Amino acid sequence: MTILHRNDAASVATLTMDAPERLNALSDDMLAALTSAFDDIAADASVRAVILRGTGKAFCAGHDLKEMQAGRQAPDGGAAYFKDLFDRCATMMQRIQSMPQPVIAQVHGIATAAGCQLVATCDMAIAADDTRFGVNGVNIGLFCSTPMVALTRNIGRKAAFEMLTTGRFVDAREAQDLGLINRAVHADALERETSELAQSIAKKLPAAVKIGKQAFYAQAQMSTAEAYAYAGDVMVQNMLIADTDEGINAFLGKRPPNWS
Incomplete structure (x- = not known):
């Protein structure tokens, strides 16, 4: 089953995360697919802008907790796997910002933990006005330290620290006010607004x-x-x-x- 689809049209590459049953979690397979796709697009001179979106009820719910728990079965309790996982995720996130084309997140539903990190990492983001954002790992005893890196480079420190320590979710309007996204739009206009932004960029040198x-x-x-x-x-x-x-x-x- 393909969990990431690429569609190119009018100099814009659209990447669609397609693991709705897992809320498009950043599983090992999804991280590998995203990293490979971004590498391919970075080398493709025909692509001038990128849209990243997800299917189902969520944009991305962060890391795959079931995979992470399975990693604990290793003799070291999962230490090596966890280090490798977070390193691979960091590599993928940094690839987004090092590639020549701007990447726009088209966000709906929820973007939580590493999913919120993904939104913060993308160069721009348009969200449906009923989207919720959170770095809520603290609610299950896991402080979102790696998502914190991207978050604190997008919004003010006090707002970021409150989100990180309370696990509080913010809606799309507040996310816009905080600077996490460019703008919130009605869900029916999300695809059109994101496409128009991408096309505007694609027309530039x-x-x-x-x-x-x-x-x-x-x-x-x-x-x-x-x-x-x-x-x-x-x-x-x-x-x-x-x-x-x-x-x-x-x-x-x-x-x-x-x-x-």
């Missing part, structure tokens, strides 16, 4: 978007002075692209750009 995405995450780790110096160098690289020259000339000439 791919080389500029690639340079910009890389710079966006790199500068965020720097001091202000370092970031300006780095970003200035990036602007120079961007200006020297032939298609950027064409884009500026087209703007000045009040005509559409003829990008290669």
Whole structure:
């Protein structure tokens, strides 16, 4: 059974997690499928934007707890398996932000624990207005330490710490206010709104978007002075692209750009 489907149309790759009976949990198989798909898309110059979504009642409910409990049967109580699991998950999450194409999460139902981490990791997110978000592992005695990494890079520290320590869920409107998602829309408009955002990005110069995405995450780790110096160098690289020259000339000439 295929648990991840890819469909390409109009320069947008749509990845659909299809394990509804497990609420699209990040099982070993799902992690492997997502990592492979993101690697393939990153090398595919025909793809300019990516949509990640799920089937069934949930976007993603986090790690597969049944698999995790089965890992305890090892002689070391599961220590090696757990370390490998969280390392593989971190690799997949970081791949999303290192690939050249922007990735948009199309979220519905629930996004919990590592599923919420997945939303926070994607470059953008559109959610149905009845979606709920939570880093609720603390409710079962497991603090969401790895989801915390992505969450605290999206929202304020105090709000993040409250979610992490109480297991409280937030609705889509609050998630938007906190900065976890770009916007909440009516469920009937979710697919259309996400597609329109992806298509808007797909129409831009791919080389500029690639340079910009890389710079966006790199500068965020720097001091202000370092970031300006780095970003200035990036602007120079961007200006020297032939298609950027064409884009500026087209703007000045009040005509559409003829990008290669």
